[in-house]
Amino acid sequence: MVKEDLEERAYRSIIRMILEHCFKPGDYLLETELAAQLELSRTPVRQALGRLVAEGFLEKRRKKGCVIPVPTPEDAQQVFFARQAIESQTAAAAALHATDEDIATLQTFLQQQDEAYRSCNKEAYSLANEEFHLGIARASRNAYLQRYCQHVFWRSNLYIFFFDAFYLQNKNTRQIHFTPQEHNQIIEAIVHRNPQEAEAAVKQHIQHSYDLLFTPWNT
Structure with missing residues (x-):
């Protein structure tokens, strides 16, 4: 090997x-x-x-x-704020620069994620989610956005892996998870070459993820 x-x-x-x-x-x-x-x-x-x-x-x-860093509310706010700022601009750039091949690849990752969710395969779900988000970064054709997107995405996984209901559940207690639907909205905006919609869809997706994870911390 x-x-x-x-x-x-x-x-x-x-x-x-x-x-x-x-x-x-x-x-x-x-x-x-x-x-x-x-x-x-x-x-x-x-x-x-x-x-x-x-x-x-x-x-x-x-x-x-x-x-493994100990999560804190302050760090979580900073990480997800940074993700919103970076990934929304990355998606807007992808809406302008993504090729048909890029879009087909993103759709494949979305299908893989949906299949992994239905089978409660956490490892496959995590990999498909990573490939989807970083695939958008690659489609932006901006090496700097890609680099910072990757870093902040992985830092946010510290919280997602330990607090997201999907990663905490088992097959008998599966809860409703909205990520695949929200990812589809992002793809649709990229397909229609609409950077404003792509930016807004990513901001909404990341805000929703943050709210689901950390509402107890903020109440």
Whole structure:
């Protein structure tokens, strides 16, 4: 197996463990323990952890290693405000620059997300959601928007993975989830080449996500 495949395997495995709540905020992810659990050498695990730090999902503590940050209301407000600002402009740019191939790819991700939701496959749902949002960023044809969109998206996943009802539920307690419908509204705006509608749809989607996650904190 090539080096990149081992790193990707470690990366996806760590995300899967987080989705399954093997870790909680404040826990340290130790390189040696993860390598043993995943039956990998320390190098791809170290690279995967570094990638998660760079993406904003983990924090690096001197002489201690990588830790899952403890969520706070203040940080949540800043993260989702930043997502609204960055992703809304990204979607507006995508409405102007996306190719037909870009749009078809986004529609494929949306279909995959819907299928994952119906089967309560959290890992597949998370991956399709990531590909959808970052796919819009790629379609913007703006490398800077793409870079910052990726960083703030992953930081927001700290909250989504631990507070979103979909990731906390099991197949017998599935709740109504509106993300696929809202994603479809974003695609429609991009299809119609309407940057104002795309911007508004993304703002509404991220605000709705924030409200669902954090209303108890704000009351």
